[in-house]
Amino acid sequence: MQTATPPQTSPPQRGCVLVTGAAGLLGRELVGQFRGLGWETLGVDLARADANTLVGDLAREEIARQACAGVDVVVHAAARQYHSGVPPMGRRQFFAHNEVATRQLLAAARDAGVRHFVLLSSDMSYGIPDAVPIREDAPQHPIGPYGQSKVACERLCLAAAESGMCVTIFRPRLIIGPGRLGVLKTLFDRIQAGKTVYMIGGGANRYQMVAVSDVADGCVRAVEQGVAGVFNLGSHHPPTVRALLEDLVARAESRSRIRSLPAGLTRMALAGLDRFRLSPLTPEQYRIAPVDFVLDTTAAERALGWRARFDDAEMLWSAYRTYTTDGGIVAARTAASDALPRIRPPAAPSASSTTKQTSSR
Numbered sequence: 001m002q003t004a005t006p007p008q009t010s011p012p013q014r015g016c017v018l019v020t021g022a023a024g025l026l027g028r029e030l031v032g033q034f035r036g037l038g039w040e041t042l043g044v045d046l047a048r049a050d051a052n053t054l055v056g057d058l059a060r061e062e063i064a065r066q067a068c069a070g071v072d073v074v075v076h077a078a079a080r081q082y083h084s085g086v087p088p089m090g091r092r093q094f095f096a097h098n099e100v101a102t103r104q105l106l107a108a109a110r111d112a113g114v115r116h117f118v119l120l121s122s123d124m125s126y127g128i129p130d131a132v133p134i135r136e137d138a139p140q141h142p143i144g145p146y147g148q149s150k151v152a153c154e155r156l157c158l159a160a161a162e163s164g165m166c167v168t169i170f171r172p173r174l175i176i177g178p179g180r181l182g183v184l185k186t187l188f189d190r191i192q193a194g195k196t197v198y199m200i201g202g203g204a205n206r207y208q209m210v211a212v213s214d215v216a217d218g219c220v221r222a223v224e225q226g227v228a229g230v231f232n233l234g235s236h237h238p239p240t241v242r243a244l245l246e247d248l249v250a251r252a253e254s255r256s257r258i259r260s261l262p263a264g265l266t267r268m269a270l271a272g273l274d275r276f277r278l279s280p281l282t283p284e285q286y287r288i289a290p291v292d293f294v295l296d297t298t299a300a301e302r303a304l305g306w307r308a309r310f311d312d313a314e315m316l317w318s319a320y321r322t323y324t325t326d327g328g329i330v331a332a333r334t335a336a337s338d339a340l341p342r343i344r345p346p347a348a349p350s351a352s353s354t355t356k357q358t359s360s361r
Contacts, residue, residue: 016040017223018071020058020105021078023049025180026120029216030075037220042071045078058101064108073223074109075118076102082146082285083182088277091145098149099156106160116166116226118219119157122150123173123232123295124284133296136171136230144284154230161228168222170215173234173295176315177212178322183285188323191248194255201263201290203242208234208294211310221304232295235308235315247313248320263290 017034021027022043031049034041043053044067056063058078068074079098080086086094102119109117124147125140142148154169161167176184190197210233218233239247242258249256270286273279279286300306 014039015072016042016070017073017075018067019043020067020074020076021045022053023047024077025177026077026175026212026215029177029212030077030219033213033216033220034223037224039073042067058105059097061104061108064101064104065111068105068108068112068114071109071112071114073116073118074105074114075120075219075223076105077120079120079150080146081182082282086282092148095145095149096152098146099152102153102156106156106165110160110163110165114165116168116223116228117157117160118168118170118222119153120215120219121154121169121171122147123171123234123293124288125150125154125171128288128291129293132292133294134232135296136232136299142284143287144282146282146284166226166228168219168228169230170218170222171230171232171295172215173208173210173232173293175212175215176209176319178319180212180319181323183281184316184319185323186280188320191252191254191256191320192324197245197249197256197258199241199245199258199260199289200266200286201241202260203245203258204240205290205292206238206294207241207244207312208238209312209315210234210308211315214306214308214310217309218300218304218306221306225304227303229299229303231300231303231306232297233300233306233308234295234297235310235312236297238294238312244312244316248316251317252320252324 019030023045127141127143270279
């Protein structure tokens, strides 16, 4: 899909920003950075992040409209992901919720006069790349329902941009930070226990990540500068998978050994297990695992003055230390929540909003 031509916009005056997925890893970081710059911030999520969080499902029109009332900017970081409790059957319908919620939010934002809409999309929208590094104008061929839902959300946003709304779309690589688990939990558990760590393939491919604070910084820069367009976000000079894992094992002083599994046979075996919903990895994970996958971030650097501040080895080590420290994850989340000042409580949420939807990517 081609990137949208950025409209000529000027930096906005600071006002009120709505962060969806406010209780998630990225949502909390976004709220903190915007508030630090003097923005009034409101959040929406299925879990209450603080007194300024509206609890509800954005796929419901009334929740989306309530969330957008009086808001100048929307940063849409909420999405159903693979760690959101995906049901064994009906994955496509489960992730289609992302498109429904984005459609409702865009309509509410338009009617409320929101001047800037930021969507957190995903690197999974590309699928298996034809060439690396991957630019924003590369073909999008997602290989699973999550990536497909993100492409659908992007198309809705680009349609809104054609109607005159200032829209920015970010496609970050794997976001990492304090409390980030997902597929990393199994890796960290095995290293902590000194067990063998297995790779799909020889590990010569690169596995790029990006710090949660760097992703939030990109969003803040786009809003503060009034920049529209589509941008990749990722670390600079990511190491190979083998080098990354060997570094983590060494820092952890673990007895773990790194072993490679033949990529073709392993993917065939996982595909067989996935037919019965027994695979530990989804197709979007195991099919890309042995692939060299690096995003080109030149566009964000030029348009926003953005640059990743953390390298992959440091990010992974920091996440591991947080996870293996007693109470580390709970402490990190509590500290982030306690640091947020109380600004303007939203109206009371609907008691019937119980559908799964967030947290942020």
